[in-house]
Amino acid sequence: MKLEEITEPLLSWYEENKRDLPWRREPTPYHVWVSEIMLQQTRVEAVKDYYRRFLAELPGIRDLAVCPENKLLKLWEGLGYYNRVKNMQKAAKEIVEEYGGNIPPDYEKILALPGIGSYTAGAVSSIAFGLKKPAVDGNVLRVISRITENGEDILKQSVKRRMEQELEAVMPEDRPGAFNQSLMELGATVCIPNGMAKCDACPVRHLCGARAHGTVLDFPKKAAKKQRRIEEKTVLLIQNGQEYAICKRPDKGLLAGLYEFPNMEGWLTQEEVLSAVEELKLMPLHIRAAGEAKHIFSHVEWHMKGYVVKVASTEEKKAGNLLFINKKESKGKYPIPSAFSAYRKYIEED
DNA sequence: AATTCGGGGAC
DNA sequence: GTCCCAGAATT
Incomplete structure (x- = not known):
């Protein structure tokens, strides 16, 4: 043919x-x-x-x-x-x-x-x-x-x-x-x-x-793909009045340059979360669990556990590399990837 | 030649 | 759950 x-x-x-x-x-x-x-x-x-x-x-x-x-x-x-x-x-x-x-x-x-x-x-x-x-x-x-x-x-x-x-x-x-x-x-x-x-x-x-x-x-024939690795993460919803903290991701790698809720590798206990928040020069007043979420990328899975941490009022709009934003800003101004949609929703209902 | 980059719709 | 999408850059 x-x-x-x-x-x-x-x-x-x-x-x-x-x-x-x-x-x-x-x-x-x-x-x-x-x-x-x-x-x-x-x-x-x-x-x-x-x-x-x-x-x-x-x-x-x-x-x-x-x-x-x-x-x-x-x-x-x-x-x-x-x-x-x-x-x-x-x-x-x-x-x-x-x-x-x-x-x-x-x-x-x-x-x-x-x-x-x-x-x-x-x-x-x-x-x-x-x-x-x-x-x-x-x-x-x-x-x-x-x-x-x-x-x-x-x-x-x-x-x-x-x-x-x-x-x-x-x-x-x-x-x-x-x-x-x-x-x-x-x-x-x-x-x-x-x-x-x-x-x-x-x-x-x-x-x-x-x-x-x-x-x-x-047809077509395709080689089998290798399986995804799993990453456990702890996501913080740091609440200062009506505002929540976000920070900018590095300009290289996964989700480069986008914004995210502060998070760390591994699943932390409430005590570890509180010390981590203090490390950020913030004073935690109250902490509660914010649910779990899973997000699947092509080559990695994030298994996330969240916490809402209310902190004592700070005048600063910025603290370290954190940026406090309100609901409207999270919708209209800062690009936040779908990986965090479970926690964005959590805030919008708050 | 392999791996890393997102997210979601169809099954 | 799996597959794969009007792929390209990096390692």
Whole structure:
């Protein structure tokens, strides 16, 4: 079977069946770029509202380039992989400095920008600029591995690279953006993971090896992932009148640059919590348990126990690296990740 | 080549 | 509970 035979049926099917998505309305280079960054490892439905809000606040590349970090992270709050938006701002500054504020219509230059790898460079190049470059994401890897019955581990970079080469060789010159999107659309709506693919609705079922042999569910192959480690944490809701303490996380690593409730490694007893609060130059008046919570990241689990600690009134808005904020500020100003949602809720009900 | 980066929806 | 998502950067 020649891979290029999929082109015509896919393009015809795509024109009839493509979803009406926000970033398909006005696919400027900036719009395509923002959408592709948000869509990295993130479902379409989760992205839609973030996309609209982000562009309403930052309608152009120059707006992104000069946006304060807290506002930027607030626009991304809850979406995850926060380095995406930090890298996007770095790239925006480069685009302003190096390219006069416009994304250059050049695959290699796009690929060189922070946060843009082969997939995103291919997507922006093909969709926004009509360049013949493939955009191989998880959907495409699944679709092509089923059609060609390729049993290699799709998590390997080498497998992805080869698929990019093979697709670039058979892509149509005239509609590369539609071609790339047709493969992804097929993977997202027909040739789906986790469960039965809707082969009856597939425009290339007559070309699909796995379909012919009844082995669709055997593809793609992926290596087993290693299990998560567990971290026990104690979370403090330090209450000063109507305000609660938060602090800023380091600017590298997990949840970099976001805010959190003060917390420490391990499960502390009430006595240990009280001494820890005193270490912060605060005077605890009362302590009570605030419940337990679990949060699962890709590679680690947090098992948290919380305490509410009322402290004697301090005039200071800041104490050490602590920052006392009220409910409204926690909602509107400081980006606090979902890992702490159990304790944010706790405060909002207080 | 492995690991580290979030979060949530579908099953 | 598991899977995996329009992946990229770092180690």
